[in-house]
Amino acid sequence: MELDWTYFFSLFSMGMFWRACVTVIELGSLSWIIGMVLGFVVASAELSTMAGLRALAKVYVWFFRSVPLLVLLVFVFNMPQIFPASGPVLSIPFVSGLVSLVLTETAYMAEIHRGGLLSVSRGQREAGHALGLGFLGVQTRIVVPQALRIALPTLVNEYVTVIKLTSLVSVISLQELLMTGQRLYSQNFLVMETLLAVAVYYVLIVSLFGSAFHWVERKLDLQRRQPPTLDDATCAQWLQALGPVPAANVSVHVPGQPLTLEMRGIHKSYGTHKVLGGVDLCVAAGDVLSVIGPSGSGKTSLIRTINALEKIDAGEIILFGESYIQAGDKPDSARVRKGIRRIGMVFQSFNLFPHLTVLGNILMAPHYHGSTDTQMDRAVALRLLDKVGLLAHAEKYPHQLSGGQQQRVAIARALALQPDIMLFDEPTSALDPELVGDVLKVIQSLAKEGMTMLIVTHEMDFALQISDRIVFMEGGRLQLDISPDQLRNQTEPDETLLRVRKFMGLDNTAITPQ
Template sequence: MPFDWSYFVSLFSMADFWKACVTVIALSTLAWLLGMLLGLLVASAKLSPSPLLRLPASAYIWFFRSIPLLVLVVFVYNLPQLFPASGPLLSQPFYSGLLALVVTETAYMAEIHRGGLISVLKGQREAGRALGIHTMGLQRLIVIPQAFRISLPTLINEYITVVKLTSLVSVISLTELLTVGQRLYAQNFLVMETLAAVAAYYVLIVTVFGWLLQWLERSLDLSRRTPRTLSEAAVAELRGAQPPATPADKPAPGRGAAPALQLRNLHKRYDDHPVLKGIDLSIGAGEVISIIGPSGSGKTSLIRTINGLEGIDQGEIVLFGQSYINAGNRLNTAQVRCGIRRIGMVFQSFNLFPHRTLLGNLTLAPRYHGQPRALSERRALALLDKVGLLAHAHKYPQQLSGGQQQRVAIARAMALDPQIMLFDEPTSALDPELVGEVLKVIRDLANEGMTLVIVTHEMDFALSISDRVIFMENGVIAFDGPPQAIRTHADARRVRRFIGLDEDGALALNLRARASGR
């Protein structure tokens, strides 16, 4: 029997088919959106450290990914037999099909979202915590926007799958594309022509909405965005409109003031491995402290305890004369959160937020903590100008060099007007020619009287900028004194060997020590 082309073409002017298209679009779009939102909640629950959330979420995903959708559609449609109160809603095929699709898609979407969430680097969360952003704020402002971009291609593919799955709802007589086609070929027996038209309608829907979603994906792709460098005239105009980078009502603390930071008998272990073994350290306001030592000596662990990224097993941290962190205390108390905002942190690997411009990176935390948008933007622009990057305010981090990114990280840490700045190997991820521009910014902060604690392998810099040098080894402080004492003090012999000083006190380039920190 020849293919009836005239009949096939006539099906594209049939009102019933176009109405069915609207039904398919509405059903698939609602199921996709609701499944995507609920799937995010289930994925977050599955990643939770609490078994009360993790185990039910895992069971939900396992169960509903195991049940065929056709079985679930029929079951939901007949659910009013068990729960008569659901009859007015579930007796309608559209809502029964929607519920079955949402329940199924939530399970699949949860795994898609979970893949996106675990792909966001740990350093992104740590950077947010260092800015005093709480768990929900971290998810909303930092983690989910990045995870969504990672998951979007798979989510788009899932939408196409949902469009095709709507054909299964024909089993409960929903007037969608396949149902209309079945009614037609049951009357005229032109099965091939009718099903070919049904397939063409599905292809049309998938093509149009697939293109729209791919446009969304391209618009969110930061690598496609053209770097925006401000003109010299625009930079000059912004520079003239900005206040000084250091607020007039909050001068930098002067040297000789009360201790900014006191560490008392700090102990820290990872499982059975102790990394800090009774650290006692007092840092005065305005002091510049460099912490040096071989890899694995506990330097990074020490400064991570200071801003609450790691807990302590024993001891106490006192901030400006007030108890800040105690052994066994939770790190999300109001007291700790308040203290964290007084301490800026600059990470070895920058940890800038890639989905935000430089301006957005600097304004995120101040706006989260309630600062008006206009004020936070003025302050951010002034800080970018201070680190020499005002012209790049509207660029994204990946459009900058490593040295520029680290300078932005310093400016971001300064955006909350901290009284203490922590630096964790700020130059170790940089090429040698980029190190100088970052060290200059740190030196400028020291000259302004900012309290600095710097973990570094840049020995020349540490000796030239520091009021005191702390040498750590095997989890304890082996030396604490001014740089000049290293050349003469009897207890500093191990330090001299580490940094490459000969017996006459002349500084030699210790390439091996530098390489160990990179």
């Protein structure tokens, strides 16, 4: 039996089909949007530290992914038989269909979002925390934009799925495409022609919106963005307009004034493994301390407690004479966050925000903390980029930069809030040897300006050259706190001193223990 092509083509001029298309688009789009928003809430609950909330979210996802949509549609539509008060709303097929689709799609969207959220590295959250951003600030400005970009292709695919699932709503007599087609072929028995036309309508809807979403994907694809390096003339014009490069926020310790930083009896354990066993350390304004020691000695853990990236089990950290962190403090408390804003942090793995330009990375914290002078903020950011030798790369994205360039941007980002102390957690260990020098030069320039700094490093020659004091850690304890000159020249036979000199590769012939 041949298809009636005349009848088939006539179906595309029927108003009832186009009205049904509008119904499908409205129902599918609303279900997708609402499900996407609620799915993100459920995904966040699944990743919550609260066990009860996490369990509820997991049960929701398990249940609504298990129940067939067709069963759910019939149940929701007949809900007024159990709860008569819901009759005025749920007796409307469109509303019942929307509720059923949202309940189902929220569960699927939650898993899509959870995958996106898990793909954002912990270092991104830590970088936001180190800039003084609260939980919501980290989520809305750092995590969510990255997670959505990661999840977008899957979310688009889910939109296509939702559009096709709307055909099931015909079971509760919603006048959508399939129901419209069913009513026609029940009258004229031209089943194949009618269903073929219905299929074409679905293809048209999916193709139209799919193309729009793919256009959005391409626009949001950071790898496609390749801003050029600014030429020398443009950089010179900017510098002329900006004026001199600002000095770091430095100070000189005055006898009798509170120390910049004091750590008293700091203890830290991971389960039964103790990484810090009662560390006491004092840092005066303008001091440059290099923290050295073998791997696993507690160096990184020590520096991370200073800006609350790691909680302390016992002890106290004092900042400018005021209690800053005590055991049991929440890292998001107002007192701790106020202190964090005075401390800049540069990470081993850079932790730049990939969805922002170099300039955007530097402006993130000032804008978040309420600065209203955007022109001045931009000027300061550009000056900082010039200071680290990267003004020509202001409009680029992190993926366009080398490791050494990214680390210098990270230094500029930390300086944007004009911190009183800078922390460096092995800033050169992730770099190729030829890139180390540029980063060390920037740190050295900060030391000459008088910036207070704590540097965890394996660069022994650099530590000897730049430091006022060298702190040697081993076994979670501070074993030695000494100046470079004393380390080189002290002739007293001391086993700890010998150990440190050997660790640093210094000649021990001048010291012979008795």
